[in-house]
Amino acid sequence: MSEADQLWDETGNIFSSWNLQEIPFSESASSLRSNLDKVFTGRTNELKQIFNLLRGRERKRILVYGSVGIGKTAFILEVLSVLQRKSTDTLATYISLPTEKTDLATAALIALARSMPNDEWAQQQLKQMGLISELTRKTKTKFEGKIAGFGGSFEEETETVNPPQIPTLAFEDLLDRALQKYTRVVVAIDDLDKQDPDRVRQLLHNAQGMLKGDAWFILTGHPSGLTRDLLISERGLFDLALEIKELDQPTTYQMLINYLSSARITETDKDPENPDTVHPFTLETAKQLCQRSEGIPRWFNRIAHYVLLKAAELNAEKITPEVFLAGLEYVSQELRGQSELSPEDYYVLDLILERGLLSDTSATMNDLKRMRVQEFSQLLPIIDKLVQHDLVRRLPTDKSTEYRANPILLPPSKE
Numbered sequence: 001m002s003e004a005d006q007l008w009d010e011t012g013n014i015f016s017s018w019n020l021q022e023i024p025f026s027e028s029a030s031s032l033r034s035n036l037d038k039v040f041t042g043r044t045n046e047l048k049q050i051f052n053l054l055r056g057r058e059r060k061r062i063l064v065y066g067s068v069g070i071g072k073t074a075f076i077l078e079v080l081s082v083l084q085r086k087s088t089d090t091l092a093t094y095i096s097l098p099t100e101k102t103d104l105a106t107a108a109l110i111a112l113a114r115s116m117p118n119d120e121w122a123q124q125q126l127k128q129m130g131l132i133s134e135l136t137r138k139t140k141t142k143f144e145g146k147i148a149g150f151g152g153s154f155e156e157e158t159e160t161v162n163p164p165q166i167p168t169l170a171f172e173d174l175l176d177r178a179l180q181k182y183t184r185v186v187v188a189i190d191d192l193d194k195q196d197p198d199r200v201r202q203l204l205h206n207a208q209g210m211l212k213g214d215a216w217f218i219l220t221g222h223p224s225g226l227t228r229d230l231l232i233s234e235r236g237l238f239d240l241a242l243e244i245k246e247l248d249q250p251t252t253y254q255m256l257i258n259y260l261s262s263a264r265i266t267e268t269d270k271d272p273e274n275p276d277t278v279h280p281f282t283l284e285t286a287k288q289l290c291q292r293s294e295g296i297p298r299w300f301n302r303i304a305h306y307v308l309l310k311a312a313e314l315n316a317e318k319i320t321p322e323v324f325l326a327g328l329e330y331v332s333q334e335l336r337g338q339s340e341l342s343p344e345d346y347y348v349l350d351l352i353l354e355r356g357l358l359s360d361t362s363a364t365m366n367d368l369k370r371m372r373v374q375e376f377s378q379l380l381p382i383i384d385k386l387v388q389h390d391l392v393r394r395l396p397t398d399k400s401t402e403y404r405a406n407p408i409l410l411p412p413s414k415e
């Protein structure tokens with residue numbers, strides 16, 4: 001056995017002593033796929049609201065909004081997966097809106113065509129757009145997703161998409177074909193929350209016709225002023241706007257139990273009082289993890305993931321408060337060291353760290369000068385990037401937008 005082989009076994013040993021097959025935590029909902037059903041926690045009221053609507057026959061448009069990492073994608077995927085199981089006369093489709101130039105009608109057309117692998121006309125549409133047909137894609141990726149189009153890796157293909165001349169009409173035609181087989185078609189277009197608000201407004205405006213047609217739509221957005229504006233200005237565009245908020249502590253704790261239980265070698269019971277359910281966390285560090293996550297599932301996943309990695313590196317039998325702290329430091333390091341960040345991004349991040357809070361009213365002329373900009377608004381693209389990377393959080397205030405550094409970030413450790 002080589003040294004590396006031995007190392008591999010040793011890392012396996014620590015995981016099996018934790019009664020874990022693997023690290024179950026993941027930063028994106030689409031990479032969880034089939035595991036999502038096992039780990040999905042909470043959101044009872046939100047699910048109820050959306051299910052009530054879905055009990056009706058009249059098609060609706062639903063906006064799911066909330067900050068980055070709060071769980072919009074997970075929520076939508078969970079809703080679609082329930083629909084898929086429970087409502088056999090519904091065709092549920094999903095697509096992540098690609099960043100490049102694609103309009104909503106084209107995105108919807110792709111989502112729908114992908115979920116109709118046996119419809120020649122649909123597959124023809126995909127081909128014409130330069131995308132591979134669903135049948136080829138399935139055999140190629142051996143993708144056995146329950147819901148066609150789910151987790152589709154659209155990004156890789158965006159460069160080659162040739163949108164049809166009139167995507168809205170192509171979509172309508174395909175929708176008609178779908179509605180011959182199904183009583184309801186649901187099209188979820190995700191990740192509008194990652195787009196620039198002005199672009200989203202434009203996209204929605206251009207897609208009014210399609211959105212008011214015969215399909216159900218679920219779209220995502222982020223909770224800036226935009227969402228409110230949309231609801232007011234585009235009156236009647238959405239029948240339900242569902243805000244996804246931070247989870248409370250008991251739900252976060254339950255979420256920890258669910259994630260761990262999804263990777264157990266031998267099952268443990270799910271009694272929250274029983275220390276086995278959170279092992280290798282102790283009851284104390286399990287609570288600390290939930291507190292540090294502030295109810296934001298992506299932070300929770302990130303912290304838990306790195307804390308486990310650190311604990312494995314330290315060969316720790318249990319995650320004691322000391323191990324947990326070492327894990328937090330590791331998270332902080334990893335967050336700061338993200339390779340996509342430019343020096344300008346770090347200037348802004350350091351300014352926010354220095355101030356604690358930053359907003360257009362609290363930034364001084366001097367600050368702006370230091371950042372080499374004239375107006376606060378010029379910093380917004382950078383701040384947005386920091387938000388996307390979990391370094392900064394947009395605070396939900398009504399008057400202005402305030403930004404705060406992610407409290408997980410510790411001051412850089414002294415060399």
Ligand SMILES: Nc1ncnc2c1ncn2[C@@H]1O[C@H](COP(=O)(O)OP(=O)(O)O)[C@@H](O)[C@H]1O
Pocket residue numbers: 026027028029030032039040041042043066067068069070071072073074075255297298301
């Ligand atoms: N209710 C939930 N239960 C379990 N895991 C969740 C839940 N909500 C979100 N997550 C997980 O947290 C991470 C971030 O969630 P995601 O849905 O990608 O956030 P958003 O789309 O709002 O940016 C993902 O790994 C996701 O699976």
Ligand SMILES: [Mg+2]
Pocket residue numbers: 072073074190191
């Ligand atoms: Mg998302």
